[in-house]
Amino acid sequence: MSLTLEPLAKSFSAVSCKSESDILDLVVRTLEDCYSNVDKVARYYFTDIPAAWGPSIFVYLDDEELLSRKYRKSWNSRDCVLCLKVPTLLHNSVQRWFTKCCSDWERSGLITPNERDMIDGEFGTIYTLPESPFTKSLKEPDILVDPDDQHLPSVLFESGWSEPLNALEADCELLLKGGGGLTKIAIIIKFTLNQKN
Structure with missing residues (x-):
């Protein structure tokens, strides 16, 4: 995937960083600088991170003392x-949409109350992917459905407002191929602006 095709994305190389802490400092400093400048960026890519350091940097970024805001993260090993x-708020509206759809399906008889209870969507859950070529990759899907309480979701949703379709497809590829067959369906929700409303 070309990182330069995204209009609201920025890419930063960690090739000059000599340690895990150097990379973490680069990430935190970059995000703080962009946030303080009210930068209209939807995605930040940090490239050239040594594979052994990626998962721990991913976990460090959950520390609320490091970052003043939350980010949805993925690590592609x-x-x-x-x-x-x-x-x-717009990006996260997909969660409200999914909940409403489930209620509508139950009301219309498409699913039973028992089935409705089994398909509650979750978000903010981190998955470690087991399968090559994405072994030890980490991903937070926008919504996931895990009806069998398995390690990986069987259905997931990736949504985007400013991301091009190929970026959303790359997110889905990561989960479908890295999930080793446990994730069966990836649904992309691409928002577009309705000029009338």
Whole structure:
């Protein structure tokens, strides 16, 4: 995937960093600088991160003392890229949409109350992917459905407002291929602006 095709994305190389703490400092400093400048960026890519350091940097970024805001994160071990997505109210509206759809399906008889109870969507859950070429990749899907309480979701949703379709497809590829067959369906929700409303 070309990182330069995204209009609201920025890419930063960690190739000059000599340690895990150097990379973490680069990520935190970059995000703080962009946030203080009210930068209109939807995704931040940090490239050239050594594969052994990616998962621990991913986990460090959950520390609320490091970052003043939350980011939806993914670590791609194949490409050695850490992606941080800025979730907005609009971006997170997919969660309300999914909940409403489930209620509508139950009301219309498409699913039973028992089935409704089994398909509650979750978000903010981190999955470690077991399968090559994405072994030890980490991903937070926008919504996931895990009806069998298995290690990985069987259905997931990736949504985007400013991301091009190929970026959303790359997110889905990471989960479908890295999930070793446990994730069966990836649904992309691409928001577009309705000029009338």
